[in-house]
Structures are given as structure tokens and as C-alpha cells.
Amino acid sequence: MAGPKVVIIGAGVVGAALADELTTKGWTDVTVVDQGPLPTPGGSSSHAPGLVFQANGSKTMTELARYTVEKLVELDCFLQVGGLEVALTPEREQELHRRLGWLTSWGVEGTVLDAGETQKLYPLLREDSVRAGLHVPTDGLAKAVKAVEVQLKRAADRGAKLMERHEVLDIKTEGDRVTGVVTDKGELAADIVVCCAGIWGPKVAGLVGMTLPLVPLAHQLAWTGQVPAIAGQQAEAVRPILRHQDADLYYRDRYDTIGIGFYGHQPMPIDVHDIASVDKAEVMPSVLPFTEQDFEEAWHETRWLLPSTKDAKIEEGINGLFSFTVDDMPLLGESPTVSGFWVAEAVWVTHSAGVANAMAEWLVEGYCKSYDLHECDVNRFEKHHLAPDYVKARGCQNFVEVYDIKHPLQPMEAPRPLRTSPFYQRQKELGGYFLEANGWERPQWYEVNLDLLQDRQVHQPNAWAAQYWSPIAAVEAQITRERIALYDMTALKRLIVEGRGAADFLQRMTTGDVNKSVGSVTYCLLLDIDGGIRSDVTVARLGRNEFQVGANGNLDLDWFTRHLPEDVSVRDITASTCCLGLWGPKARELMQPLTDIDLTALKYFRGKQGYVGNVPVTALRLSYVGELGWELYTTADMGLKLWDTLWAAGEEYGLIAGGRAAFNSLRLEKGYRSFGTDMTYEHDPFEAGLGFAVKMSKDFIGKDALNPDEPKRKLTCLTLDDTVMGKEPVFDGSQCVGYVTSASYGHTINKGIAYAWLPTELTTPGQTVHIGYFDRRIEATVAQEPLFDPTMTRLRG
Numbered sequence: 001m002a003g004p005k006v007v008i009i010g011a012g013v014v015g016a017a018l019a020d021e022l023t024t025k026g027w028t029d030v031t032v033v034d035q036g037p038l039p040t041p042g043g044s045s046s047h048a049p050g051l052v053f054q055a056n057g058s059k060t061m062t063e064l065a066r067y068t069v070e071k072l073v074e075l076d077c078f079l080q081v082g083g084l085e086v087a088l089t090p091e092r093e094q095e096l097h098r099r100l101g102w103l104t105s106w107g108v109e110g111t112v113l114d115a116g117e118t119q120k121l122y123p124l125l126r127e128d129s130v131r132a133g134l135h136v137p138t139d140g141l142a143k144a145v146k147a148v149e150v151q152l153k154r155a156a157d158r159g160a161k162l163m164e165r166h167e168v169l170d171i172k173t174e175g176d177r178v179t180g181v182v183t184d185k186g187e188l189a190a191d192i193v194v195c196c197a198g199i200w201g202p203k204v205a206g207l208v209g210m211t212l213p214l215v216p217l218a219h220q221l222a223w224t225g226q227v228p229a230i231a232g233q234q235a236e237a238v239r240p241i242l243r244h245q246d247a248d249l250y251y252r253d254r255y256d257t258i259g260i261g262f263y264g265h266q267p268m269p270i271d272v273h274d275i276a277s278v279d280k281a282e283v284m285p286s287v288l289p290f291t292e293q294d295f296e297e298a299w300h301e302t303r304w305l306l307p308s309t310k311d312a313k314i315e316e317g318i319n320g321l322f323s324f325t326v327d328d329m330p331l332l333g334e335s336p337t338v339s340g341f342w343v344a345e346a347v348w349v350t351h352s353a354g355v356a357n358a359m360a361e362w363l364v365e366g367y368c369k370s371y372d373l374h375e376c377d378v379n380r381f382e383k384h385h386l387a388p389d390y391v392k393a394r395g396c397q398n399f400v401e402v403y404d405i406k407h408p409l410q411p412m413e414a415p416r417p418l419r420t421s422p423f424y425q426r427q428k429e430l431g432g433y434f435l436e437a438n439g440w441e442r443p444q445w446y447e448v449n450l451d452l453l454q455d456r457q458v459h460q461p462n463a464w465a466a467q468y469w470s471p472i473a474a475v476e477a478q479i480t481r482e483r484i485a486l487y488d489m490t491a492l493k494r495l496i497v498e499g500r501g502a503a504d505f506l507q508r509m510t511t512g513d514v515n516k517s518v519g520s521v522t523y524c525l526l527l528d529i530d531g532g533i534r535s536d537v538t539v540a541r542l543g544r545n546e547f548q549v550g551a552n553g554n555l556d557l558d559w560f561t562r563h564l565p566e567d568v569s570v571r572d573i574t575a576s577t578c579c580l581g582l583w584g585p586k587a588r589e590l591m592q593p594l595t596d597i598d599l600t601a602l603k604y605f606r607g608k609q610g611y612v613g614n615v616p617v618t619a620l621r622l623s624y625v626g627e628l629g630w631e632l633y634t635t636a637d638m639g640l641k642l643w644d645t646l647w648a649a650g651e652e653y654g655l656i657a658g659g660r661a662a663f664n665s666l667r668l669e670k671g672y673r674s675f676g677t678d679m680t681y682e683h684d685p686f687e688a689g690l691g692f693a694v695k696m697s698k699d700f701i702g703k704d705a706l707n708p709d710e711p712k713r714k715l716t717c718l719t720l721d722d723t724v725m726g727k728e729p730v731f732d733g734s735q736c737v738g739y740v741t742s743a744s745y746g747h748t749i750n751k752g753i754a755y756a757w758l759p760t761e762l763t764t765p766g767q768t769v770h771i772g773y774f775d776r777r778i779e780a781t782v783a784q785e786p787l788f789d790p791t792m793t794r795l796r797g
Contacts, residue, residue: 002159003027003364004191007181009168009204011038012045014347015196016148017071017356019155025364028159031188032152033181035167035278039149042284043198045349047320049221049259050142051241051252052350053083054108055099055134057408057727058329059739060372062106064354069138071353077147081253082240083139084122086130092246094464095405096134097774103136104729104772105739110136112775122239124229124306141237141252142349163188165278168197171207171341178208178340192363194342199286199321201331201345203272208338211386212378213326214346215395216275218268218288220295222260222317229308230256245403247301258309262298263403265291267396268319275321283318290317322348326385326394330355333362333378336558343378367528372681374534379558384418384439408725409468411436421490422578422639426647430657435468437660438553440491445472445659452479452656459745459752461723464774473661474747480625480666481748484584485658486646489631490639493551494577497560499568502545509563509701511685511694514539514547521605521620524693525685526559527702532681533688534559536673540607540620548573548618548633552675563701578639582646583629585794586653591630594649595619599630604796613645625663626670626786627794665744668753671717671786677726678715678741678755687711687757689785715741716763717787718780720752720771729772730756730780737762740771749787754780 006027008015011034019032036042054065072078087093096112103110111134118133119125156162163183170182171193181188197204199216230253237253244250248264268288276285295317303310323346325331331345332355342363347355354371362368374380384390393415411434417424419439427434431447449472458474460466479485497506503515512524520541526534538550551557560570582591592599597610597619607620618633634642647655671689673679679688686694686708696708716738718730723745730738743754754771762769767782789795 002029004029005189006030006192006194007188007190008032008194008196009181010034010043010196010198010200011041011148011152011162011164012043012196012198013048013144013148013349013352014198014344014355016151016155017353018194018196018344018359019160020151021356021360022363023155023158023160025360027364030155030160031163032155032160033163033166033168033183033188035165036284038162038164039145039152040284041164042278042281042286043200044286044320044322045144045148045198046284047221047287047318048144048349049252049261050144050349051250051261052078052142053085053139053241053243054136055085055103055110057102058375059106060375061351062102062108063371064351064358066108067354067357068142068350068352069140072142072147075147075150077143077150079141079143079237080138081140081237083136083243084118084240085134085243085245086118086125087132088130088244088246090131091405093132094774096132099134101728101772101774104736105727108136109138110134122242124239124308126305126307129305135240139241141241144349147352168204173208173338176337176339178338190340192340192342194344194359196344198345199275199323200272201323201343205343208335208341210335210338210341210343212331212343212345213381213385213391214323214331215392216270216272216321217324217395217399218270218319219322220262220265220290220298220317221320222262222290222295222298222314223254224258224260224309224312225315226256227258227308227312232256243403244301244305247298248403249298249301251306257315258306260298260302262295263399264297265294267399269392269396270321286321288319288321290319292317324395324398326381326391326398328398330376331378332359332373332376336379336561367530369530374555374676374681377555380553380555382439382554390415407464407467409435417441421488422636423488423490423580423643426640426643427488427657432659433470435660437491442491443488443657443659444468444661445470445476446657447472449476449656459723459747459750461745465723465725469661473659473665474745476656476658476662477665477747479654479656480584480627480658480662482585483654483656484582484586484590484650485656485662486643486650487581487583487625487658487663489579489581492579493553493556493572494574494579494633495549495551495557495560495570496546496573497549497568497570498546500545501565501567502547505563505565505568506539506547507698507700509560510537510539511700512539513695513698514541516541518543519606519608521607521622523605525690526556527685527700528681529702529705531684531702531705533675533679533683533685533690534681536675536690536693538620538622540618542607542609542618576636577633578636580632580642580646581624581629582632583623583625583627585628587627587629590646590650590653590655594645612642615642615645617642623795624672625666626789628797662747664742665747668742668744668755669746669749669786669788673715674742683715684711687713688715710760712760713738713757714760714763716756716758717783717785718754718756718769718771719783719787720754720778720780722773722778723752724754724771724773724778730758731770731772731777732762737769746787751787753787
């Protein structure tokens, strides 16, 4: 089959790989267009040093890198010399063990070497300088330009057209659909346009009114002259690629010289419109003049770490442009407003072939079956993420932190605050310690509750888990179970789906039966056509043709929007509303005198609209912490009044404010899943323990792909005596059999809790496994879930 007419804008390593992958799948009516000469058109690929390190906290990014390595090895475009990250401090040594845990979890071989083994593997290192090294044998050097050349040739041999020196001037559309590409040498008809323009991506996407949160930043790369200790080296590379991340440095061989990459200088952002044209650039558009003064620190550290470079000189250098995004992840997917316009942007050589493979699947099959791309989907962003100042600030900060040791809970420090709930001032008065969630300031705990710790024993986590943690979280969790607590739930996405066809639409989009009486609330899933979980949602029927959906993020809104029939609309009401969770055994006693709603008659998973004091609310009897209570929604202008009304009435019941740390502990005690952490696109409902949310008696997207029979893997509850953080490998003996998703300490069951994906044969309660936590193994036991209130007595009382 020839397939649709596809125009790929950009012939760098991503565009070339995509042309190869698409033509491999039979789509041969493919045109690759670039403003520069091939195979070095002048973007980042044309000067990239080619280092490929696969270790990444994201499973998806590691899998994309692994595919890239395997493909480029097959194409003879990869020097598989291995990768080595060195630690000179105890903190970095521990980080190497954590990174090894990621590799092990995601199925990539690696080893942490001691000082002697590290020195032996890389003899150029200063003796007695390093404590340890992380060695990944399959890492190495991608020959980026050769990879472009080889993959373009393969695509051309299958019928693809290659057009060099064609500058894209415009994208043609009819209505809301792309129809072609206008270049300085004529027009190209297109059914699909894929923007792989790299550092020019924002400019090209802007032609269809699409904003990409991407900023080009200059990064220094220098080459020494001959290094005496390796004089005469005939092979291009024999030593592993090397990273000294505490100094923001990396190194690679080039015969008897060494390339030095440096991230330690101040960020050097450049506006995409200020990038020189191919004809006007002194070397190429992505290469800026080398600023020697910015490299002095790097050169000083290099001569210390690699003493043999003392007798060498810096012979050449560049400030090369690369793409950075606001969250360090690629930008993949289709425009939300122009059908047929796709992007594959902010992709480095490391992930290039993997991204192309994923994009080709997505385009040809209509979904991506080999990778979970929810972290990469270009439609994941909120509007504030797209503000030019925000994009620049976050891109620059991510450049600064590119090699930092980042804690899983570490928030961005600026620009903040951005989004605040109506309760923010009250939370500050209570000593709220805030982290950031999708722009929202969200309290983790409240210092005012410190005095409540008196005479309570609280588990003290290990040093890593104790960061961004306080023992106050433990007492907030305990008091929620004992009395009552107030939780700010405003950061959760809220959508209104309405219209004559709203019920039928949601029946088709979700796995649950939502076509029930007004006041019903249904927990259900959104699935892709392959049966993978796209999200979990609650659907509350507010009226015959009106539903409120509790969603996970902007991708849910995008998914609904792409499937909307003419008689249904969807709108995001998150910013105009707010939500408080009032939960605990005394919740009904506190709230009933304040409201006209008969709370005894309001059963579990039912909702009703009414008043709390003078505040109009939608009260949903739901609880993500496993206690009696309600989610109370109102408009943002009435939010502060709602807080104050509940707070004043709560004094006699011992009401406290609870933070996210307590919330997470409580929800794991109840076994409640979190989309994006516990389950993603790569999991189905039955594996994830969510089969109860699937009504196979009705039709919905993804139903035909489901198999309710015994799954081969399961999301499994583990208990342990310590605290882990997530993404750690799980072992049965010496074999890695799975990985941890969510974890916390259960402060009311006095056990550590970890959920993990494990083979079904290892999920029998009582089974013992071990979690790899840094450089040690922690024993864990498979437990029957839920750990707390298995009969649901407290929720339904």
C-alpha cells in the first residue's frame, strides 16, 4: 500500500528515522523536506556528539533509547563502547545505585563498579579520584549523520522522496484539516504533515497556530588536540562514553582526541526566529561561536579528572543548539485543532529511532501499541505551560538541572506560585508546606499540626524517603481515621460533559455504566482501542443531559474532544471551581447541621446539589482515603466561604487540615490506584485490579481488545518494614521480576506499602520478594488488599 500522502518537515535524525519506519510499514508516499543540504541539513543532528546513555527514570524513555541502540547497531551506525557514569562523592555513588535500579526495572543490563574496577575500565581517570562507576555495556556512540544518511537511503529505496534546500514557508489547511506544505520552491500536497524540525519546531508549528513549549539552548562542546596518553589510537572510540555529572561534564573518544561536553555554564537560550538561515550561518544554523570564558571551569575540572589532558589543548569548540522543554520530555502527537498536523519534537539522538518507531505505529495503526506515550503527548499541557516566559524559564532551569540528583518529589522552584486555590491564604496561615502539582500550590502537610505529634509514635523513613517529608504527615493520616480532616482537592481536573447525546457519548467512551439516575456517581476507565488504560475517571450525573467528570489531566479533555459528536460539548471547569474533601468518622456529625442535604440518605457513590451554610455545593459521596465523607464542589468565588464555614463548625469535632503526604498514605492503605503511576497505557483493567470498573455487557472503546481471563501480570500490594519511593526493581531471588509503582508508609497499619507489577505466579498473599533500594535489598511480602477496612464498613456507614 502507498498509504496517505505524508510530508515530513525536517531531515535530521528523527525525520530520517520516521521516513524509514513509515516506509517499512508500507506507507511509501512519503516526502522528506529540509531547508539544508542532506545528510547534514544544519540542525542539532548535524553536530550532535552522539552519546547515548539509556538510564532514565522514565520507563518509556529508556525503552525508546533501547530501540534506538538496537536499530543503529543493526544499521552499523553505532559504536557500542558502553557507558560509564562516575561518582566522586557518597551522594553520587548512591545515585548510581538508584540509576542502576531504573535500568534493572526497565530491563537494561548494568553494573555498579567499585573504584578499582572503574579505574580499570577507564584508565585515563585520576587515580583514587572516583568512588564508583555505573557501567552500561550497551550504551555508546550514535553516528548521527551516518544514521540520517542510511535511514534516508532506505526510505528512498522504498519510494520516499527527499527534497533538500526547500524552506517551508507555510502549511496549507482547509477547514480544520491539513492539505499541504508551501515551500520556497513550490507546494507539496499532504494528507499528513509531521513536524520534525527540531530547534525550528515552534516556528513551523506556529504556522498552524500551535504553540510548542520548547526553547533552543546552546550547549558547549569542545575537542582537544592530541592527548599524549592515547596518541596513535586508530579506532575512533575504544573507551566507554563517560559522564562526570557532579561537574556537568561528559566525554567521548575521537581517535587520539577527546570531546568534552559541558552543561555547567549559564543557560544560553535563543529565540527560534533569531536562528541564522542555512545560507547565512557561519558553520550551520545550530552552531554558534564557542565562548571560551564559559568553558574555563570545564577545562579546569577536565585536566584534574583526566590528568593526561594537561598536555593537550582545546583545538576547537562550538556552542551547539539543542531543544529543551518545560518538563524534559519530548513533544509527540497531533495538533488539537488541525487534523493531520503532527509533531515529533524535542527528541535527542538518544531516543530518535525509538520515537520514530512509536510515531509510525501511532500514525499507521491509529494508536501506539509498543510504548506508553502519555508522558510525551504534546496535548498534556495546561495553558500556563505555554506562556513564553514560562517556557523560557523552565527550559533554562531544566538545562541547569540536567545532571542534578533529583528527588521524586522535588518541585520546580520558579515561576511560583502560579495557580492557587481559594483556600491558599488559609493554608498559609496553618503553615502549609507546599509542593507544586500541574501549576497548583498543593500542601503536603501543615506545621500547625506539629503539636499533635505529642505522645504518638511515628515511623521515621530512611534518609532518601525523608526528603520533602515530615512526621506531621503521619499524625494527619491518623487523625483522619480517628476524627475528621479537610483536604484540598482543587488540583484535580474537572470537566462538564453536556448535551442531548451526553449519556450515549459517555457510555461509549467509558468502561462503566453511567446511564443511571441523576445523582449517580460511577468510577470507570477510559481505554484506547487496544484495551490499554488511558485514564480512570469518576462520572457524576448532575442532570439528564449534564455530567461532571473527575479526570486526571488535559489528555482526558483532549481524548473526549477528539471523539465528540455534534450534540455533545465538553468544557473544563477546573479554574472556575474548587473542591474540598471532608473525610473521617465524624464527617456526618460535623456537616449535617450545616446543610439542607439529607446525608444519611446520600449513599456511597451518590451525589446531590444543595447548600453548606450559604455556599451552593455539589456533594459527591466519594472518598479516596477510605473514610466516610464527601467531595464538596463549589465555584471559586465561594471557596473561601466554604472552608471557613466547615472550619468554624469543625472545632468541636477536632477538625484538622490534611496534606497530600497523608492523603497518599491513606489511599495506598485502601489500595486505590493512581493513573500515570500505578497503571498507564500499557496495562489493561484486569491486570491492574480494576476489572470491577468494566461492564462487558455494554459497548465501549477498547472492549474488543480486552481479555478478562487470568492475566500474566498483576499490580500487586506489598508490605515491608521500610519505605521505598517508586520505580525500584523487585526481585525473586536474583532475578528481576517487576518494579514498584506507588509507595508510602501506612501510618495507620504501621507498615511500609509498595504496589508493584509482578508475574501472576508471584502474587499469592504471603509470597516473599525483595525490593532493590539503592545498594540493598528490602524484604517485602505480598499482601491481600485492601490493607485497611476490607469490608468497606467505614466508607458505607
